[in-house]
Amino acid sequence: MKQTMRLLLVALLAGTITLGGYKMLEKETPISFAPQPTSHYIPTNLTAIGEALSTDFTEAAEKTVHAVVHVKNITVSRQPTNIYEYFQGGGQPRAMIGSGSGVIISPDGYIITNNHVIANAANLEVTLNNNRTYTAKLVGTDPGTDIALIKIEGDGDFPFIPFGDSNDVRLGEWVLAVGNPFNLTSTVTAGIISAKARDLNQFDGNPQSFIQTDAAVNRGNSGGALVNTRGELIGINTAITSETGSYVGYSFAVPSNNARKVIEDILEYGNVQRGILGIQVGNLNTEVANKMGVDETQGVIIGGIEKGSGADKSGLKQGDIIKKLDGVQVNKFADMAGYLGSKRPNDVVEVTIIRNGTEKTLPVTLVKLETTSIDDLGIEVKNLNKAELKERGLSNGVMVTRALTPEIARYKLEGIIITQLNDETVNNIEDVKSIMAQRNYRSPIKMTFMDTQGQMNTFIFR
Incomplete structure (x- = not known):
């Protein structure tokens, strides 16, 4: 026991001497907290908000809300009441009501809307932003572009939205979607141009060229206005892409140049005059380019020429790659379809092509698509x-x-x-x-x- 106590005291003494020696030899190093450079982290959404606040949305909204109207479509169908009426027709008349929006485009009351808003209408009612209601008459429609023209009559001039040039819109440009859904009076949402010349194949395979935006558009906004920050009409809101039927981030508008051409044709000719080059075409991509032995991967390649067409007479050839129309860039078929959609038969279009690696421009007279x-x-x-x-x-x-x-x-x-x-x-x-x-x-x-x-x-x- 005494031996154990003796060993314990020796161990404690050795530990004390070692720790004391370490402390005497240790060099003091003071600890300091140096000030760090200040970092300012700005959430990305605040950047967008800052840019938005520098744009005068209020002026554009004030210029447009009173020219966007609520359109009520009253259709009458007959409900068969017995087996004879079911097979032979007839039955009790039944009124059904649909609605959408419209845009007044002239002081004398002409209104653009979507064809699907007024389809099969027995009666059309238009309500302005001041809650005044008018009976409208149908002037004409074009199901291919989903554009319709109606008209109301009044004692004075109506507020209207002037046309802008939809060819001038740019990706990222701020826009307003103005609608009059569900008769709530005009409603304004803001967004940017997400894409141009967007082709939606679900429209019965009908090639179209839409402006895509992320401004919120819902069902009742169909036929409403897409306007720039100057309050000019650059599109007619027509469709959304959604699995639920409600807005989820993308909406689509018929470009104003195309819509304007449609209504001018309706007023002048009673129907739409479509001008075509007279070619069969396909989009370029890497696979097609490799097969054709060309370096281009953007543009429209001519797969065939219609005999006697403007393309035939101008000297366009199979295998030519269309890059521009009147100086407007053509990267895909929707670009070409959208631009030609604003043209008429007998218009001359400067077609820039690449043939055997050489660029050349040929004037082509459009022919009528019948x-x-x-x-x-x-x-x-x-x-x-x-x-x-x-x-x-x-x-x-x-x-x-x-x-x-x-x-x-x-x-x-x-x-x-x-x-x-x-x-x-x-x-x-x-x-x-x-x-x-x-x-x-x-x-x-x-x-x-x-x-x-x-x-x-x-x-x-x-």
Whole structure:
């Protein structure tokens, strides 16, 4: 026990001496907290807000809210009450009400809206931002662009929004979406231009060129105004992309240049005059460029030339790559479709192409696109000139340009030439309209046509 205590005291003494020696030898190093450079972290959304606050939204809003109206569409349908009325037609009339927005574009009361807002209307009512209501009349529509023109009458001038140039809009530019949804009086939301020349294929395969924006647009805003910060009309709000039916971040507007051209055609001609180059085209990408042996990956490549068209007469050739139209850049087909959508037949367009690595510009006179839809068959057809018919060995017929329904699209009828309907000769689209107008809507349709391989066929649609 004494031996253990002795060892413990020796250990304690050795530890004390060691610790004391370490402290004597240790060099004092004072600890200091030096001031660090101040960092200012600004959330990214505050940057956007700062830029927005430097833009005068109030002036643009004040200029436009009173010219955007609420459009009420009253349709009348008949509800069958018995089996006889179900098969023969008739029944109790039933009123259905739809609504949307519209934009007054002239002091005498002309209003642009969407075709789907006023479709099948028996009566149209327009309510202004001051809650005054007017009965409107339908002037004309163009389902292809989803644009309609209506008119109201009043004692004085109406507030209106002047047109801007939609070709001048830039990505990132601030815009306002002005609508009059659900008769709540005009509502304004802000956003930026997210994309230009956006093609939405769900519109029955109809090639379009929309302005895309992140300004909030909901169902009742259809037909409302997309305006720049100067209060100029640069688009007609038309569609949203959403799985829920409500706004989730993207909305789409028909460019004002296209909408303006549509209504001017309706007022002058009663229908829309579409000018085309007369070519078959495809978009360029790396795969196509490699196959063609070209370096370009942006632009529209010409896959074929229609005989007798403006493209044919101007000297455009298969394999040419279209890069510009009147100096406006063309990166994809939607760019070209959007620009040509603001042009008319007989307009001359300067087409800049690349051919064999060399850039050149050729003037092309646009020709009229003459089409009509055969709704009962779910197809659209166009007239053919003599040269096109001769090339296929035919003396008459109209060509199917596109399918109007997913069911018909499966049959891939584009390019076939219809020579007869119900055993009557078809020379042009006027013959098509006449034949279809005379038939009993319950009777089958017999269609005789030449397919793309040159074989004659007959289909009977029941």
